[in-house]
Amino acid sequence: MEPTAATLVPKIGKESFTQWQQHREIRQNIKSGKTWFNLPPPEKPPERHSPHQLNQCHRKVYYQQLNAPEESRDPSGIFWTGTQFEEEWMMPYLEHIANESGAYIRNSMWVDYTVDTDVGPIHIRGMTDPVIVDEDSRPILLTEIKTKQSVKYATEPSDHHVAQAYAYLRGLSEEWEVDLRDAVLIYGDRTTLEIQVFHIEFDLDRWQDLVVAWATNHTVFRMNRELPPADPEFGWECKFCSFKHRCGRAKDSKFSDVDAYGFLPLFNEYPEAKVIEYLDSHDGAKLTPTLASRYPDLIDQYEVYEWACQRCSAIYSFGVIEWDGNTESLPLCPGCANEAIPVPLAEPGPEAQRILDEDAQ
Structure with a gap:
C-alpha cells in the first residue's frame, strides 16, 4: 500500500516515540556489548555505595537501591544533554587545557576501595568524569561535570557533588599512591552552554561528614531494613523525586512512609x-x-x-x-x-x- 499522510500521521505520537526510544536503547546496549544495561539493577549489599548517590536524601537512595517501583520515567533528555555536554564540549576543552600544560586527558577512571567505620568496612565503587593525567596516566586533577537548567545563580557547589568529588579523590589517591587533593566542579547551562567552575580541595573534616558519616548511617538503615527519614538536601527535590507518592511528599498523595516493596x-x-x-x-x-x-x-x-x-x-x-x-x-x-x-x-x-x-x- 502506498504511504500517505493519512496513514503516516497516526503513527507519529507520544506512545510510539516512547516505544521506539526504549527499543533503541535496548538495541544500542546489545550492539555495544552492554546487555546487562537491559536488565534491572541488582540489589547491592548494604555496605556498597556509589559516589553519585552520596549525601542525597537517604530515603530516595534507599528506594533506588531496593528497586522500589518508580513513579516517573527517567529524565532521558537531561541525561542526554549531560552526556552531550561532556563529550562534545567539555572533553575537547579539557584536552586543550591539558595539552597546553603538557598533560593528557582520560575519559574516566574507576575507583573501588573500602573505608573502615564503626559498623565495619564500607565499599565505595564508581567511575569518574574526565581526569587530567600525566604521561604515565597518573591522575593530576579530577573533574566533575554537571548540567543545570541555569548556572546564573550557582554560587557554590552542592554538598552531594562535593561528596562525590571527595569519594573519587580518596579512591584515586589510594589506587595510584598519590595525594590527590584537587578537583574542579564544572556546572554547564543547558540553555546557553555557559559554565560555572568551582575549585574543590579535599578536606578531612568534610570528608568525614559528607562521605563517611552519611555512608555509615545509610549502611545501618540498609542492614536493619529500616525506612530512612525523608531528608532531601533541597526542598525542590521532592517535587522531582520518582518516589514522591510512596514517600508521602506528593501534593495529592494518599500514601505516607511506604517501604520499598x-x-x-x-x-x-x-x-x-x-x-x-x-x-x-x-x-x-x-x-x-x-x-x-x-x-x-x-x-x-x-x-x-x-x-x-x-x-x-x-x-x-x-x-x-x-x-x-x-x-x-x-x-x-x-x-x-x-x-x-x-x-x-x-x-x-x-x-x-x-x-x-x-x-x-
Whole structure:
C-alpha cells in the first residue's frame, strides 16, 4: 500500500516515540556489548555505595537501591544533554587545557576501595568524569561535570557533588599512591552552554561528614531494613523525586512512609517501562488489577493479583471482574451485592504483596 499522510500521521505520537526510544536503547546496549544495561539493577549489599548517590536524601537512595517501583520515567533528555555536554564540549576543552600544560586527558577512571567505620568496612565503587593525567596516566586533577537548567545563580557547589568529588579523590589517591587533593566542579547551562567552575580541595573534616558519616548511617538503615527519614538536601527535590507518592511528599498523595516493596494500590501513574523493570527484578511479583487494566498487553507475560472483599473475604481473579480501570469507581463484590451498603473490592497493598509473593515462592 502506498504511504500517505493519512496513514503516516497516526503513527507519529507520544506512545510510539516512547516505544521506539526504549527499543533503541535496548538495541544500542546489545550492539555495544552492554546487555546487562537491559536488565534491572541488582540489589547491592548494604555496605556498597556509589559516589553519585552520596549525601542525597537517604530515603530516595534507599528506594533506588531496593528497586522500589518508580513513579516517573527517567529524565532521558537531561541525561542526554549531560552526556552531550561532556563529550562534545567539555572533553575537547579539557584536552586543550591539558595539552597546553603538557598533560593528557582520560575519559574516566574507576575507583573501588573500602573505608573502615564503626559498623565495619564500607565499599565505595564508581567511575569518574574526565581526569587530567600525566604521561604515565597518573591522575593530576579530577573533574566533575554537571548540567543545570541555569548556572546564573550557582554560587557554590552542592554538598552531594562535593561528596562525590571527595569519594573519587580518596579512591584515586589510594589506587595510584598519590595525594590527590584537587578537583574542579564544572556546572554547564543547558540553555546557553555557559559554565560555572568551582575549585574543590579535599578536606578531612568534610570528608568525614559528607562521605563517611552519611555512608555509615545509610549502611545501618540498609542492614536493619529500616525506612530512612525523608531528608532531601533541597526542598525542590521532592517535587522531582520518582518516589514522591510512596514517600508521602506528593501534593495529592494518599500514601505516607511506604517501604520499598510493592506497587501502591489503585495507583495508575507508573510508566509501563518502570512496571516491567520492577516485575523483572522481584521474583513472584505481579501486576495489580489497576496496572493490569492500564497495561493489558502485559497480562500475557505477567500474572495479576486477585481482588478481595474486605467484608466476606471472597477472592476474585482479575479476569472475572468487569472494570473500566477508573480508580474512583471500584467494582463491587458480587457476593455482597444484596447487602444494604455494597462493598468495593480491594487490591493488595505493598505489605500484602510481599506476603503473597513470598508464599508463592
